[in-house]
Amino acid sequence: MSHSNIAIFVPHMGCPHCCSFCDQHTITGSVSVPHAEDVRRACEQAWDEVSDRSETEIAFFGGSFTAIPRDYMTELLDAAKPFVGGEGFRGIRISTRPDCIDGEVLGLLKSCGVTAIELGAQSMSDRVLEQNERGHSAQAVYSASKLIRQYGFELGLQIMVGLYKSDIADERATAQAVLDIAPDTVRIYPVCVLEGTKLAELYRKGEYRLMDFDTVIGIAAEEAAAFSAAGIRILRIGLHASEEVGSGLVAGYYHPALGEIVRSRMIRDIIEKNIPDGCSRVEVRVGKSLVSAAAGHKKCNREYFEKRGIGLEIIPDSTLDSRQISLGGEVFDCV
Numbered sequence: 001m002s003h004s005n006i007a008i009f010v011p012h013m014g015c016p017h018c019c020s021f022c023d024q025h026t027i028t029g030s031v032s033v034p035h036a037e038d039v040r041r042a043c044e045q046a047w048d049e050v051s052d053r054s055e056t057e058i059a060f061f062g063g064s065f066t067a068i069p070r071d072y073m074t075e076l077l078d079a080a081k082p083f084v085g086g087e088g089f090r091g092i093r094i095s096t097r098p099d100c101i102d103g104e105v106l107g108l109l110k111s112c113g114v115t116a117i118e119l120g121a122q123s124m125s126d127r128v129l130e131q132n133e134r135g136h137s138a139q140a141v142y143s144a145s146k147l148i149r150q151y152g153f154e155l156g157l158q159i160m161v162g163l164y165k166s167d168i169a170d171e172r173a174t175a176q177a178v179l180d181i182a183p184d185t186v187r188i189y190p191v192c193v194l195e196g197t198k199l200a201e202l203y204r205k206g207e208y209r210l211m212d213f214d215t216v217i218g219i220a221a222e223e224a225a226a227f228s229a230a231g232i233r234i235l236r237i238g239l240h241a242s243e244e245v246g247s248g249l250v251a252g253y254y255h256p257a258l259g260e261i262v263r264s265r266m267i268r269d270i271i272e273k274n275i276p277d278g279c280s281r282v283e284v285r286v287g288k289s290l291v292s293a294a295a296g297h298k299k300c301n302r303e304y305f306e307k308r309g310i311g312l313e314i315i316p317d318s319t320l321d322s323r324q325i326s327l328g329g330e331v332f333d334c335v
Ligand code: SF4
Pocket: 012, 015, 016, 017, 018, 019, 022, 023, 024, 062, 063, 064, 097
């Protein structure tokens, strides 16, 4: 999941939608709105600081970039464009809603130097999208993805796990739809219930019952394994900085080490599927980035197998890639 970017948060003021999980309406007025000068300053500061500019993107995050007023959108992109290409940064990344994509805006983004577009798909169940007031269908994700590809952009999809009214079948169907679309990248966001959102209201009324944490971790691990096996790069699992929690966390699946917890579960699943019946000790060789993930967050993998009478021996192995594990001579990729 090594990926570096200069993140510029563009709050979506005046968004006409009211997605169940979004706190943009609550935080409007309390966040600053970046302008061209802020973009230039962020790029100049990063110019010498990043270890490899060719691996770094200027990323406009925070909502529906293509739905903000055109003048403002081009002001931000024009400020970023001179820093891209040649000895500069790799490209410009934006994120937006699937129903805010058409040929006209894609042409404009292309001319402004944008290279990667991420779509907030969230779920590929129309029922879940409707219950969470997204205001677009799953078909909109398929159509926008196709068009983005036709225009030659890198395509990313963002999905959420554990939305209101989403069950395990919906989660699996969403993962399968992502596999069918085969984006270049994906971000997996287990839901965070934020203050001031519809989800917070439903949660407090007892109408939104969260799946337990372990179930959601299992789903995210399953998805990460499937995406990774299909060659889809996983850019992020879970919100990783507390400032992204905006107006405050009410409930949900926030954990500062969520990515590591999901990675540990992936390793546990790999071990479980591949150990012979009746064994009492398993030797797992791991690349250097996976030594602690193999033992599990707070050693949970060790404990999990110990309860089943299986001792876990974790051996760092420099012949493996940093994110590979080897079990019984077979090598598996992790994220
Ligand atoms: S998540 Fe939904 S409500 Fe929030 S800014 Fe995006 S489209 Fe608007």
